[in-house]
Amino acid sequence: MQRGFVTGSNPVSAATANLQARQIPVLLGGNPAALKDWATRWETSRGLGCAAAIFVGAGLYGAAMGYWRSPIQASYNLIKFPLVILATSLGNALLNGMLAPLLGLNLRFRQSLMLVLMSFTIAAAILGSFAPIVFFIIWNTPPLTDQTEISWATYNFVQLVQVIIIAFASVVANVRLLRLLQALSASEVIARRVLFSWLVGNLFLGSQLCWILRPFIGSPGLPVEFLRANAFQGNFYETVIRAIGNLLST
């Protein structure tokens, strides 16, 4: 059974169709009543605003992350990190737009794209706010070059911090998205179903895009490059399966 959704006037969205910086707190606050109108009424300027916020937030975080390898890697990540997010959103836009009504939430294609962009904007804002902290941590760590010895503990600490921050941003963004889907569908079951299907699709495509666009930090023994020479040879899942196979055979 498909659930409809209610559209209503919203003082936040009525004032402007753009995503302005002062509306980021509204987005982060995640109040479904305030955001329903954003989600259900596609505005190109708001979509572009979300894309810009993703570029700034995710770009800054990617740069902080890449700085550990070198400033050049940081500048590459300024472009690559937001590119992964935006390419995932756009690459899965058609699929997400089709899955939502099939699973019971009557959204149009552009509305589902808007919802996904809003969710990624929340994640990017959180990542961007942590960029100075990550940069400070990296600055206090020996650089990742083949001439530097980095202790196992230091390396793992930096990796752990990255994982925690990215996981936190992702969880918050998805919780906000779930609440919005619940408000739109008036059904927790449908909302969870739609979110899960979008997540699976986004993770599947996103992992492969990360594989293609690697490195984001890079091995100290390999040169700093925008893309590896074999970027379009093989895929993420093949590598994982091969690694598991090697592990099991030893």
Next chain:
Amino acid sequence: MASVSACQAVPPIDANPEEPPPIPNAVAAIESILRQPRRVLYQLRKPGSGRLIAAMVLVAVVCSLIYGVIAGTFSGGAQLWAAPVKIAVGLLVSALICLPSLYIFACLSGSQARLVEVFGLVAGLAMLMTILLIGFAPVAWVFSQSTGSVVAMGALHLVFWLISIFFGLRFLNAGFSAHADCSGGGIKIWMIIFVLVALQMTTALRPLIGRADTFLPTEKKFFVNHWLECMKQGSD
């Protein structure tokens, strides 16, 4: 029956019908933050809070410099100017590094505080912290003159700093609670992040006490490693 959460126990700042008088200068800001913190919180919400924020930042910088001189008297020489510069700069940079994440945590918690207000709360935190450090300064100076142990002096400064930052963070928490929003776990997580960043900053800018050949360290290390090495050297 719904229980009253901790954040609801603090009445909203606008609930007080009497409008407190504005804080005109830095001295009044110091008095207010110690005796009438709600007056500071109230003024931070009003338009034109820039002057108050600037005054609080200025007081924080001056107090940091003064405490830095006291800390520098332990080693003397170049530390008499290096320590105050490092402490003041370190405090400002730590606050700036952590400010974006504080604003985001506040938004995630549902706070209606504007970025200027959040900046003002951080300025208030820094001012209160450094004012309290000035209160500890005579004690720190006495110990500086009567002990030769870098480890002991470092531990003493750390204790004073931890006590001071406790009250500073309490002011910050009150600021968010006074917005009639729940300050939330996010603010508490931020407090931990801020303390860790500030502690790491002390190691990144070492030495603050003791001597070194260079103004800044040539080797990068985390503060826990640095403390353990110092304690090991001190016991040898």
